[in-house]
Amino acid sequence: MKRVNGRIMTVFFFALAVLFLAAVTAAGWVFSEEALVTDFSRKNLGPGLQYLFGTDWLGRDMFIRTLTGLSMSIRIGILAAGVSSVLALLLGTMAATMGKTVDAVITWVIDLVMGIPHILLLILISYALGKGLKGVVVGVALTHWTSLARVIRGEVMQLKEALYIRTARKLGVGGFEIAWKHMFPHLFPQFLVGLILTFPHAILHEASITFLGFGLSPEQPAVGIILSESMKYLAMGRWWLALFPGLFLVFTVVLFDVAGENLRRLMDPGSVHI
Amino acid sequence: MKAHFIFIGKQTIRMLLLTFFVSLAAFILISISPIDPLQANVGQVALGSMSPEQIAKLEAYWGVGEPPAERFFTWAGDFFRGDMGVSLLYRQPVAKVIGVKLVNSLWLMAIAWLMSGIAGFVLGVLAGLREGSLLDKLIKGYSLLIASTPAFWLALVLLMVFAVWLKILPIGLSVPIGVEASGVTIADRIRHAILPAVTLSITGIANITLHTREKMIEIMESDYVLFARARGESTFEIVKNHALRNVLLPALTLQFASISEIFGGSVLVEQTFSYPGLGQAAVTAGLGSDVPLLLGITVISALFVFGGNLTANLLYGIIDPRIRRGGARA
Numbered sequence: 001m002k003r004v005n006g007r008i009m010t011v012f013f014f015a016l017a018v019l020f021l022a023a024v025t026a027a028g029w030v031f032s033e034e035a036l037v038t039d040f041s042r043k044n045l046g047p048g049l050q051y052l053f054g055t056d057w058l059g060r061d062m063f064i065r066t067l068t069g070l071s072m073s074i075r076i077g078i079l080a081a082g083v084s085s086v087l088a089l090l091l092g093t094m095a096a097t098m099g100k101t102v103d104a105v106i107t108w109v110i111d112l113v114m115g116i117p118h119i120l121l122l123i124l125i126s127y128a129l130g131k132g133l134k135g136v137v138v139g140v141a142l143t144h145w146t147s148l149a150r151v152i153r154g155e156v157m158q159l160k161e162a163l164y165i166r167t168a169r170k171l172g173v174g175g176f177e178i179a180w181k182h183m184f185p186h187l188f189p190q191f192l193v194g195l196i197l198t199f200p201h202a203i204l205h206e207a208s209i210t211f212l213g214f215g216l217s218p219e220q221p222a223v224g225i226i227l228s229e230s231m232k233y234l235a236m237g238r239w240w241l242a243l244f245p246g247l248f249l250v251f252t253v254v255l256f257d258v259a260g261e262n263l264r265r266l267m268d269p270g271s272v273h274i
Numbered sequence: 275m276k277a278h279f280i281f282i283g284k285q286t287i288r289m290l291l292l293t294f295f296v297s298l299a300a301f302i303l304i305s306i307s308p309i310d311p312l313q314a315n316v317g318q319v320a321l322g323s324m325s326p327e328q329i330a331k332l333e334a335y336w337g338v339g340e341p342p343a344e345r346f347f348t349w350a351g352d353f354f355r356g357d358m359g360v361s362l363l364y365r366q367p368v369a370k371v372i373g374v375k376l377v378n379s380l381w382l383m384a385i386a387w388l389m390s391g392i393a394g395f396v397l398g399v400l401a402g403l404r405e406g407s408l409l410d411k412l413i414k415g416y417s418l419l420i421a422s423t424p425a426f427w428l429a430l431v432l433l434m435v436f437a438v439w440l441k442i443l444p445i446g447l448s449v450p451i452g453v454e455a456s457g458v459t460i461a462d463r464i465r466h467a468i469l470p471a472v473t474l475s476i477t478g479i480a481n482i483t484l485h486t487r488e489k490m491i492e493i494m495e496s497d498y499v500l501f502a503r504a505r506g507e508s509t510f511e512i513v514k515n516h517a518l519r520n521v522l523l524p525a526l527t528l529q530f531a532s533i534s535e536i537f538g539g540s541v542l543v544e545q546t547f548s549y550p551g552l553g554q555a556a557v558t559a560g561l562g563s564d565v566p567l568l569l570g571i572t573v574i575s576a577l578f579v580f581g582g583n584l585t586a587n588l589l590y591g592i593i594d595p596r597i598r599r600g601g602a603r604a
Contacts, residue, residue, distance in 0.1 A: 114579075115293075119542065120572055204424050212541070213561055227426065250427070
């Protein structure tokens with residue numbers, strides 16, 4: 001059998017990841033009403049052919065609930081990954097180019113954000129914003145930029161001294177044009193990988209913070225809520241309430257982690273041929 | 275030697291300053307909160323039936339209406355003197371609440387930190403040594419999977435298997451229910467700590483394993499390992515004499531830097547197992563608007579995180595002879 005090379009694998013994983021994302025989001029949209037339907041004639045059913053993931057104590061179909069919950073988490077994750085990576089790009093570049101004071105302040109802020117354990121920071125932000133959906137979204141979006149900002153800062157620091165940038169500067173090209181035309185194309189791969197790898201992190205943290213009871217209300221069936229509700233019924237042996245939603249969550253995260261890691265390896269010339 | 279002390283001094287001052295700013299940031303976040311502690315804890319109905327005097331008294335107790343800047347400096351000043359205020363939910367000094375919870379959590383975190391560090395390191399070395407082998411693939415796959423698994427879900431799964439299904443371990447808390455405090459044995463405590471500690475250890479392993487593996491692969495491909503092989507050293511000797519020394523340093527740094535993650539994990543795990551530790555207290559404080567307790571826990575945890583980073587920096591200087599010599603010259 002011919003060995004499948006890294007490029008094809010990456011394309012494959014990406015297609016799979018995007019397809020999965022689209023399917024879950026679409027399903028969540030279609031089933032958003034059905035996820036709340038209760039039917040007492042079918043409560044506490046184990047997983048079977050008719051109800052793939054079983055039903056809960058109100059007779060809600062867990063498969064549909066999981067899909068809608070996951071689609072919610074995915075939307076929050078995409079938003080958070082987008083905001084965080086743009087923030088990282090901006091702050092990282094600013095730190096590297098705008099002089100010592102700005103650099104010191106931004107580095108300081110990065111250290112500060114990293115000094116508070118992530119979950120605790122999310123609790124604080126959620127508390128500051130009054131614990132709604134807003135608190136979760138803002139919290140997850142504003143806390144995932146630190147490590148990527150560090151990477152970008154280092155990268156820009158090196159770029160600044162590169163011959164072609166120095167030449168451009170000598171030729172009188174403006175600062176913004178240098179940043180856009182010469183630096184950004186160079187940074188783009190790093191940025192893209194950062195963006196993709198932030199996404200699973202954001203989803204995990206969103207699930208964690210909602211699991212703890214901050215943010216989303218029980219009517220919004222996010223994965224974290226579903227799992228925290230399932231805790232009450234665990235001792236009665238209703239294992240399916242916790243197992244399947246969690247598995248789905250893990251599957252989503254793994255898919256994007258693997259896709260992102262593959263992309264990173266492809267873009268890094270040191271390991272591209274392995 | 276003098277340079278070394280200056281280095282330590284600088285790092286310590288930096289750490290204290292950072293902690294101060296962490297407390298300031300946390301304080302700002304808490305004071306912009308629109309949550310009215312009265313509404314959250316007393317409830318709309320009860321408030322409606324109270325006289326204005328009663329409400330005023332409650333407002334004074336929960337600190338409603340004082341200017342934030344003044345409050346911060348009062349709080350910070352007291353904190354510096356060792357008075358962290360009174361927890362509003364537990365009705366005890368925050369220092370005392372944190373002290374009790376911290377002991378419970380430290381157990382867990384210390385065990386998890388050691389176990390995940392040692393196991394992760396060993397697994398990483400084994401995987402990196404035989405890159406591409408079945409063992410390597412298994413270890414790598416396992417680490418990637420665990421890195422993607424939320425700690426609380428893993429906790430739920432372990433609960434389902436060991437507490438509900440097999441019934442060999444207790445389902446939660448740190449002591450048996452309905453037993454007097456004096457009747458609780460060490461064995462009871464250990465039995466209750468097993469599941470949380472195992473969960474935390476398992477989740478902590480992934481990071482260190484993957485990192486060690488990468489480093490190990492790099493080292494095994496290096497020139498000095500090739501030369502050692504040419505000299506006729508066996509694989510065991512190469513690992514013992516060359517690889518371990520070089521791979522241990524970054525692993526140690528990473529492990530000390532991971533304290534923040536272990537702490538975050540403990541919040542989730544303690545909540546799932548109803549284990550009365552610092553993490554659970556943080557969640558309770560956040561949900562119940564117990565501002566002094568939440569602030570206290572934030573500062574304590576930041577001290578731990580920065581302390582870990584500081585230790586890593588110092589250890590680097592002690593363990594790595596290159597940095598030791600370089601540091602003395604600088």
